[in-house]
Amino acid sequence: MKIAILGTGHGGKAAAADMTLAGHTVNLFESPEFKENLAPIREKGGIQLSGVGRTGFAQLNAVTSNIVEALDGVELVVAVVPAFGHKPLARLCGPHLKEGQTIVLNPGSTLGSLEFLATLREMGVKTRISIGDLHTLTYATRGEGADVRIMLEVRKLWLAAFPATETAGVLGKFRQLYPIVEAGKNILDVGLNNGNPMAHPGPALLNAGRVEYSGGEFYHYKEGITPHVANIVQAIDEERMALCRALGYPAMPTTERMFLMGYAVTKSSYYEAYTTSPVFCGENPIKGPHSVMDRYYVEDTTYGCVTWSSLGKQIGVRTPTIDAVIHLISVLHGKDYFAQGERTLDRFGLGGLSVEQLNAYFETGRMEVRP
Amino acid sequence: MKIAILGTGHGGKAAAADMTLAGHTVNLFESPEFKENLAPIREKGGIQLSGVGRTGFAQLNAVTSNIVEALDGVELVVAVVPAFGHKPLARLCGPHLKEGQTIVLNPGSTLGSLEFLATLREMGVKTRISIGDLHTLTYATRGEGADVRIMLEVRKLWLAAFPATETAGVLGKFRQLYPIVEAGKNILDVGLNNGNPMAHPGPALLNAGRVEYSGGEFYHYKEGITPHVANIVQAIDEERMALCRALGYPAMPTTERMFLMGYAVTKSSYYEAYTTSPVFCGENPIKGPHSVMDRYYVEDTTYGCVTWSSLGKQIGVRTPTIDAVIHLISVLHGKDYFAQGERTLDRFGLGGLSVEQLNAYFETGRMEVRP
Structure with a gap:
């Protein structure tokens, strides 16, 4: 082709x-x-x-x-x-x-x-x-x-x-x-099955001091996802799965998905899934983020976490951990990522739609206008 | 004596x-x-x-x-x-x-x-x-x-x-x-003039991965309070000063207070105040936190941030940065520090009191019971 x-x-x-x-x-x-x-x-x-x-x-x-x-x-x-x-x-x-x-x-x-x-x-x-x-x-x-x-x-x-x-x-x-x-x-x-909003902004936030102090001599998965930091990843994943369930989609844990995709060799825990991954932490561990303005902070907050948070607000699913990460990265950068709302449902004229209306729209591309 | x-x-x-x-x-x-x-x-x-x-x-x-x-x-x-x-x-x-x-x-x-x-x-x-x-x-x-x-x-x-x-x-x-x-x-x-709830939990959270990965080989002020991490300290300080103003107390910036106390040699910025401090970052920089369960996380969240947050809710002052830090440290530790509420106003039977009633109580030790 x-x-x-x-x-x-x-x-x-x-x-x-x-x-x-x-x-x-x-x-x-x-x-x-x-x-x-x-x-x-x-x-x-x-x-x-x-x-x-x-x-x-x-x-x-x-x-x-x-x-x-x-x-x-x-x-x-x-x-x-x-x-x-x-x-x-x-x-x-x-x-x-x-x-x-x-x-x-x-x-x-x-x-x-x-x-x-x-x-x-x-x-x-x-x-x-x-x-x-x-x-x-x-x-x-x-x-x-x-x-x-x-x-x-x-x-x-x-x-x-x-x-x-x-x-x-x-x-x-x-x-x-x-x-x-x-x-x-x-x-x-x-x-909702993009792994980056789980794996990047939360742990990157919880290593922001190190990333900046080291000038980017930092290995996100190997150094950054420690046993306790992995609790944040898991909490974000649970909020994401709650969104999936509310929308009627399969709610597959990120550990399971990483295993199926080949990123993880174990799904025993979030910590082990990331830190025993041959891709993330093997012979050539993934290096970065290189600065606190890296895409690990900016892209996955703007185009992932903020979307999920706005979706949660619209369909009545609480996302407190995602929200806390967005807020603190906003403070870190002196920007309001919530307000930017690059990929919120509102941005596409889908604010206020119910779960049924959203699913109908994503299925057909047509907005049902109800009287 | x-x-x-x-x-x-x-x-x-x-x-x-x-x-x-x-x-x-x-x-x-x-x-x-x-x-x-x-x-x-x-x-x-x-x-x-x-x-x-x-x-x-x-x-x-x-x-x-x-x-x-x-x-x-x-x-x-x-x-x-x-x-x-x-x-x-x-x-x-x-x-x-x-x-x-x-x-x-x-x-x-x-x-x-x-x-x-x-x-x-x-x-x-x-x-x-x-x-x-x-x-x-x-x-x-x-x-x-x-x-x-x-x-x-x-x-x-x-x-x-x-x-x-x-x-x-x-x-x-x-x-x-x-x-x-x-x-x-x-x-x-x-x-409200205790400096630890500003200086400890926020920056410690933003270095949690490093603290855990290094096994406590970490210098909080020297390594942890980087230019961007200092933005979190400043945001918490601004929320604290808003509490002071709402209560009618002097609202002195932490940088100013550190200068008067002798901790800081400059008050030009939060970053500079901490990182040029001879006490924090001089010849013998302050080492620690030694683990993510250190008092920098537990004590200053439980007995500082949670109190300030509950006070804010009661008197109508927003504390989003303090709240985000408390939430993420709760997730990090798998505990709910909000719910523990060791030193909230509620814990002392002061929930629901107005600013005037609170000040009267702290002045006299007597609770005015109004019909």
Whole structure:
């Protein structure tokens, strides 16, 4: 299949190389403001992939900061960018999307597809495309320049389209790349299975002094998730599962999900799940956050915790631990993340909807207006 | 004057030695369960005092775990124990107090005198004594065995008695020991000037991972109060000052108070006040907390933050940062510090009183019952 990978972070480069080696035709795109990331790949003529799964040198079809070239003739567009990149990326792509193209946000964070579509709508784009959110990134991966190493090909992925009536179609395309992907109920369900709002802001907050004092010489999972800090992760996870139950979605503990995905080798406790993970704490433990302004604090609060908290308020589920983390990170940064509300239901005009109305909206994309 | 010092922590030993060298007759007491602390002092025949102020060898009048011997013939009793020691100490002293004795809680934490008196009342003790709270410990001090070093003789202290109508009397006695002490409005005002609920639980929470991962190899002020962590201290201080203003008390910023007391050499910012303090971060920086169950987390949450939060709820002052810290420390420890409510106004039967009624009660010790 001819695909475009948008984004040249670790995940984007890993996907571009892996899908090329899997036999697909891959255009790798980075937006003009970060186009220096493309230089080492162009210089080397491709990406050298190591680690688990397929390895070898991958010669890409195109390496470009021209969105027209990137999207030309592709069937599937995979956006591998942080949540704060969804809106700018939609602005870049909007005028150049072709009827019938499929976009997968890898990952969707929380409600990424809604934001992407809202941005296209604001721009007046009428092209009919399909779009879906993946619950997490397809790989655990790190790299430098044109060299990328995959530590884990994620073994279980959930995807849903917006509206969910289009999930089967998007899934059919995406499974040609990743056969292990399964359907989530809708993008809200998928976003509630994103592990980062549990694993990042709480523990990062409880290590903020260390992160700042050490100048980023810090290993989040290895040093940061201690037995007592893991209690915070568990409390956030319990609030998240309460949201899932109230919405009628499966409420799978994060430890169980990490085990199914391949991140964890045990699900005996939150502490053990993270700290015995070969991906997080093995030979090459994950380093960072690099500062108290890192995405561990900003992205996963803005695009995860705040959304979950606002959802809880709307449907009557208490989220005191999530709220306390948001408040203290707001104080830490001197910003009000609650008030910013980048991905709250209100932001998408869904404030005040009941559980039934929300589920109907995410299923069909249509808002029932009741008299 | 003949005085009894109760408690053999750093503060108790420093006070016993310093007051002996100042010419007072001192009995040093430790309760039977911690009496092993007395052994090195008995062995050496006294306490060796070094550091700033008076120095030398202090031979005490008595070194005892017998409360009858400790209180015998003394005019002034100075309790130098953590807040959680006030109740057990009141139980020990209760039956042996003599009419007219004066007790000073050094420090009173928040509402220590109320707790001491409530405990005496529960025991049926009718002896008329006077009692007051000091806003903080009289020294910054550390020591080992019979050797104690004073880093700072605090240069400004506030004291109030309960009821405040007795403040002048208690102050008169205590000034014979520490001439720099001044009158606070009442013990609630004094308790709102205790610096620990600002300086300890918030920053300790934001370093919990480090404290646990390092096994206590941690310097709270030097490593823990980074520029961004200081924002949390400032936010808590602003909530505390809002409480002071609502109650009609002076609202002095903690930076200003630290400067007056001698802890800080600058009041330019919260970060600078703590991290340039010769006491906190000088040649011998203050080490600890030693674990996430340390008094930095437990004592100052239980006997400080929870009291301030409950006070805020009662008199209509929002304390979101204090509340978030209490909630997350509760989750960290798997305990509900709000529910424990050791020193809430409710605990003392003062729930529901207005600002005017509270001030009248702390002034006179009498509850106006309105029809």
